[in-house]
Amino acid sequence: MNGLLLALLTPLGPLALLLLMTVAFAETGLLAGFLLPADTLLVSAGVLVAAGALQLPVWLSLAAVILAAVAGNHVAYLVGRRLGARLENGHTSRFISAQRVDSARAMFDRHGAKAVVLSRFVPLVRTLTPVVAGVTGMDLRRFLGHSLAGATAWATLMFGGGYWLGAIPVVSAHLELIVLSTVGIPALPALAALLRRRLRCKLRGDQGVGVAV
Template identity: 50%
Template sequence: MIAALTPFLLVLGPVALLVAMGIVFAETGLLVGFFLPGDSLLFTLGVLAAGGLLHLPFWLVAAGLLLAAVAGDQVGYLLGRRFGPRVFSRTESRFFSRSHAERAQAFFAKHGPKAVVLARFVPVVRTFTPVVAGVARMPRRQFTAYNLLGAIAWTTGLLTVGFYLGGVPLIAAHVELFAIGMVALSLIPAAMGLARSRRTRAQQTSPTLEHTSPKVAA
């Protein structure tokens, strides 16, 4: 997706920041953004800012995306507090996956409040974690503090990496390729977590199968 989006951002110029802000907000604020390329988008915008292709100062790009990231998580949290567990009872669709929501619930149960910060760097999980925090009635002030901390680390971190790497001619000439690489790297933690959960389920069901399987008479 980011490979197709990059030329579009180049054509838009300064307006690209507003588009990027909308994507970053939707990824966590609308519960339908788990398929959006947040990590690679931030990296790509950093590269474009380094090349002067956005025609905007870096600080303005960083401030706009930080605002969108904080607002998105805050809206997700408020949805969780307002509707409770019902927010996850929606019909399964291409825009909503119950299994993804369950992964976020397990992630929050494991890490507690820190999950609000850590989830920023885990695709899919970051979409649902703010809602899970709201459902769990995490104190609003505590959530807001962790939300701000996570948003600063995520947005400025990836933007800065892209900005400094954007000064490397090889990377500047192959923005789409390196953006795809960022997507692949960001998916590694999620893939490892999925593999661990499957292994755990297999270990839990294995004794049950052994216990219930009929014994062959000697």
């Protein structure tokens, strides 16, 4: 999915900023983090902007991505609040039980602010954390403040880090290779797990043949 989005970035020109904002929002606001992890996209966009392959104002882009990420968090929080109200009124959920809500509420009472900030740097976890914060009834102003802090640090590290990399002559001279690596590297753990599984199955098959003989 990210490979397709990256292919769209450069041809879009300034409109690429809308794509970055959409992904940053949808990752939490539409609970699409399982399909649209934005880290790779933001790093690659920063590299492309620094190398001059993508014409976007840096500070405006950074502010827009932060705003979109905070808005997505807020929507996910409201979804959690509504779900939490239903649970308190006696409705059940296949995904969240009353006991889990009580446990999550205790966790957020102790570590809520830290969880909201740090979860922004963990794909998938950042998609679910705002929902859990809403379910447990975390104070909205407290949530929004730490959501803003987390989104600011995340966007600065990802987009800003990509921009810093793109300004390095060696990186800008091998732009295509760098962008391809940002797409391929996250897939390496899954590929390694697949290879291990196949090797394990092959070894079991060979052992079975040896026993049969």
